[in-house]
Amino acid sequence: MTRIEELKIGIVGGGPSGLAITRMLQQNGFLNIKIYERDKNRSCRPQGASIDLCKHLGQKLIKEAGLKKEFSLKSRPEGECYTFMDTQGNVKARRPFLKINSTRPEIDRGDLRDILLDSLFENTIEWDCHFKNLNKLDNGQVELVFNDGEKKEIVDFVIGCDGVNSKVRGYITDIKPLYLGITMIEGEIIDPINTCPQMYELVHQGLSFTLADGIVFLGQQKTDGNMLITIAQMVPEDWIKTKGFDFKSLDRMQEIKDYIKKELIPNWDPMYHKLVDDCSGLYKPRLLLQAPLDQKWESKSNLTIIGDAAHAISPFAGLGCNIALYDSLKLGRLLIKNKNKISTPIVLQGIISSFEKEMISFWKPLALITMSNEQMVFKADTKTLLKKRFGNLYFTKNYLQSIFNFVNNFTDFLKITS
Numbered sequence: 001m002t003r004i005e006e007l008k009i010g011i012v013g014g015g016p017s018g019l020a021i022t023r024m025l026q027q028n029g030f031l032n033i034k035i036y037e038r039d040k041n042r043s044c045r046p047q048g049a050s051i052d053l054c055k056h057l058g059q060k061l062i063k064e065a066g067l068k069k070e071f072s073l074k075s076r077p078e079g080e081c082y083t084f085m086d087t088q089g090n091v092k093a094r095r096p097f098l099k100i101n102s103t104r105p106e107i108d109r110g111d112l113r114d115i116l117l118d119s120l121f122e123n124t125i126e127w128d129c130h131f132k133n134l135n136k137l138d139n140g141q142v143e144l145v146f147n148d149g150e151k152k153e154i155v156d157f158v159i160g161c162d163g164v165n166s167k168v169r170g171y172i173t174d175i176k177p178l179y180l181g182i183t184m185i186e187g188e189i190i191d192p193i194n195t196c197p198q199m200y201e202l203v204h205q206g207l208s209f210t211l212a213d214g215i216v217f218l219g220q221q222k223t224d225g226n227m228l229i230t231i232a233q234m235v236p237e238d239w240i241k242t243k244g245f246d247f248k249s250l251d252r253m254q255e256i257k258d259y260i261k262k263e264l265i266p267n268w269d270p271m272y273h274k275l276v277d278d279c280s281g282l283y284k285p286r287l288l289l290q291a292p293l294d295q296k297w298e299s300k301s302n303l304t305i306i307g308d309a310a311h312a313i314s315p316f317a318g319l320g321c322n323i324a325l326y327d328s329l330k331l332g333r334l335l336i337k338n339k340n341k342i343s344t345p346i347v348l349q350g351i352i353s354s355f356e357k358e359m360i361s362f363w364k365p366l367a368l369i370t371m372s373n374e375q376m377v378f379k380a381d382t383k384t385l386l387k388k389r390f391g392n393l394y395f396t397k398n399y400l401q402s403i404f405n406f407v408n409n410f411t412d413f414l415k416i417t418s
Contacts, residue, residue, distance in 0.1 A: 002156070004348070005339035010144050010155035011035040012131050012168050017307035017324040018161030019116035023065045024332030026121055029339060036129035036146060036153070042117060047110035049186070049220055049228050050079055055103045057322035061329040070115045071107065076223060079106025081206030087213070087268040091202065104318070106206070108223045131167050134158065140345060142302055157348070158303045164289050166309035173297035177289035177312040179237045180374070184230050184286040185260065187279030192227040195278050198271055203227060210272070215264050216377050217272065229275050231260055234378060240285055247285050256283050288314045293364055299353035301345035306331060311363040316373040319366050326362070331355050
């Protein structure tokens with residue numbers, strides 16, 4: 001008879017939730033785990049924007065996974081600085097960062113991924129495994145099929161961590177995430193301190209928001225010094241096809257830049273137009289999806305999903321990755337608690353059912369918060385958004401920023417952390 005900790009576990013997807021659940025289980029005696037990731041290697045593609053990890057969500061996983069030191073070395077409390085500007089580049093409000101009171105420090109997605117990757121046992125990940133389908137075998141095991149069928153793996157238990165466009169999800173439920181009517185266009189500026197010094201100063205190591213004309217324009221600094229810009233707009237789901245844009249062709253990037261400048265922000269300050277032109281490489285489109293609030297399904301005995309695969313959420317509250325890591329924490333705890341039990345289908349289904357019900361119940365109110373923020377953002381309700389997120393701790397006067405800078409410098413001198 002096989003105990004739960006002896007199961008051969010297949011993790012489909014090597015994003016934050018897949019890496020985190022694997023770290024937790026390996027720490028606690030689960031030695032037969034493999035992650036199957038579609039990327040060809042760990043450095044084959046950029047990992048995107050920074051994310052802020054909440055003390056009561058994502059950081060709980062970091063702490064329990066024994067990675068607090070590594071996280072503190074890579075995370076940036078200064079990323080908690082939020083600046084709200086008008087379309088002419090004037091600062092309307094700023095919420096400075098205070099290192100000693102940091103609760104949601106930023107960390108680049110690539111850095112978080114590296115921390116988790118480096119914490120795993122050697123050869124845990126099999127790269128270049130693009131999930132195609134799975135087959136349920138008569139003996140209760142599952143056959144995972146990758147690429148064009150040339151690679152197959154037989155496992156006892158599958159955890160789908162394959163993101164918002166999850167293929168594993170389709171084997172659990174027919175319910176699909178819904179398009180929110182919002183598409184983002186993301187670009188990256190190299191060496192912004194010299195390329196666009198005005199915006200670099202306004203971003204102030206954190207995140208800037210300009211909300212107007214039904215457009216959301218974001219600027220965000222990364223750990224490597226580069227700056228990401230994101231333009232969010234409300235458009236139909238087939239917008240890219242209708243416009244005839246090709247986001248995979250460098251030769252046609254100018255068409256996209258002209259569209260942003262002439263159709264989305266035509267009367268904005270030239271600084272914004274320059275930012276659009278200064279982006280190098282390809283712009284990346286991102287269609288925002290969210291799972292239905294009333295979703296539910298019958299739990300399986302050898303298959304579950306976590307993170308965006310289970311409950312996609314829009315980014316307007318910064319909770320997506322946090323909830324995904326919290327899923328990893330909760331499922332990890334449950335499997336560890338029951339690791340010495342015999343892994344009968346009834347026992348496994350009971351564990352999975354308990355986890356999935358709690359997961360969806362926890363996600364729903366957070367999804368509602370995100371939806372509320374989304375409405376405020378596109379209504380350009382800056383005042384309400386600021387008070388909801390930060391209370392009354394936001395300023396427009398430079399001398400108040402100077403006070404915070406003094407406290408941060410003193411904190412660094414004394415090597416005090418929150």
